[in-house]
Amino acid sequence: MNATNTLTDYERDGVFLIRSFLSADEVAAVRAELDRYIRDDLASKPLNARTLEKDEKTVRNLWRLEEHNDFFRALGERVDIKALIAPLVHGEPVLVGVETFNKPARIGSGVPYHQDNAYFCQTPPDMLTVWIAIDAVTEDNGPVFFVKGSHKQGMLPTKASGVRGNSIGLAETPDVPLEEQFCALLAPGDATIHQCETIHHSAPNTTDHSRLGLLLVYRGAHTQTDPKLKEAYAAAVAATPPA
Ligand SMILES: O=C(O)CCC(=O)C(=O)O
Numbered sequence: 001m002n003a004t005n006t007l008t009d010y011e012r013d014g015v016f017l018i019r020s021f022l023s024a025d026e027v028a029a030v031r032a033e034l035d036r037y038i039r040d041d042l043a044s045k046p047l048n049a050r051t052l053e054k055d056e057k058t059v060r061n062l063w064r065l066e067e068h069n070d071f072f073r074a075l076g077e078r079v080d081i082k083a084l085i086a087p088l089v090h091g092e093p094v095l096v097g098v099e100t101f102n103k104p105a106r107i108g109s110g111v112p113y114h115q116d117n118a119y120f121c122q123t124p125p126d127m128l129t130v131w132i133a134i135d136a137v138t139e140d141n142g143p144v145f146f147v148k149g150s151h152k153q154g155m156l157p158t159k160a161s162g163v164r165g166n167s168i169g170l171a172e173t174p175d176v177p178l179e180e181q182f183c184a185l186l187a188p189g190d191a192t193i194h195q196c197e198t199i200h201h202s203a204p205n206t207t208d209h210s211r212l213g214l215l216l217v218y219r220g221a222h223t224q225t226d227p228k229l230k231e232a233y234a235a236a237v238a239a240t241p242p243a
Pocket residue numbers: 101103111116129131142143144200201202213215
């Protein structure tokens with residue numbers, strides 16, 4: 001990977017793609033540990049460790065894996081990954097979350113248009129997400145669409161979305177047709193990295209193929225919580241709690 005191109009693309013577009021971010025063996029190890037964690041550990045964790053789909057039994061999201069699981073904390077703390085992230089967050093990267101968006105076959109729910117900083121509430125917005133495909137992400141199984149360059153607009157007005165696990169969305173849908181958005185089609189192990197104010201969303205998964213993504217979230221050590229953003233987020237999450 002060319003670090004200069006990476007930084008240029010990230011600053012310009014607010015998102016970029018990295019092929020083979022994890023090897024096939026690493027993807028297999030992630031999948032095995034997620035399966036084991038859901039089967040053996042999840043029931044003993046607090047309710048805020050996950051969000052379920054509408055059937056009330058299939059996992060939509062795992063949250064706080066860096067707190068609950070040594071394997072995922074170690075992955076998020078990997079020195080090579082943090083070295084890649086440092087220039088992008090303009091400082092010392094701090095791991096703040098390891099999560100999943102499972103998007104299970106047939107019942108995986110959609111994610112409304114949003115900017116992550118409505119959840120993270122950080123200033124300056126030196127915060128990002130590494131979204132790693134564990135399953136293949138196709139046009140049909142609910143890929144994430146990004147509006148390139150949208151991070152340059154700053155934070156846009158929000159509204160409570162009523163979606164469990166994604167309680168705050170954009171007040172208005174951006175005026176950019178889907179065909180002009182960047183659709184992240186990924187093979188297992190590929191990743192995208194998006195800045196926390198880049199607009200993105202995904203559709204429900206109605207296919208027979210699961211679309212599991214593992215997310216590593218980092219901020220620069222210098223960022224601080226913005227009280228106004230926090231107030232809006234607290235109201236949305238109180239209206240639609242994640243669990
Ligand atoms: O995985 C998805 O469908 C949405 C992911 C997302 O919203 C995020 O990465 O912030």
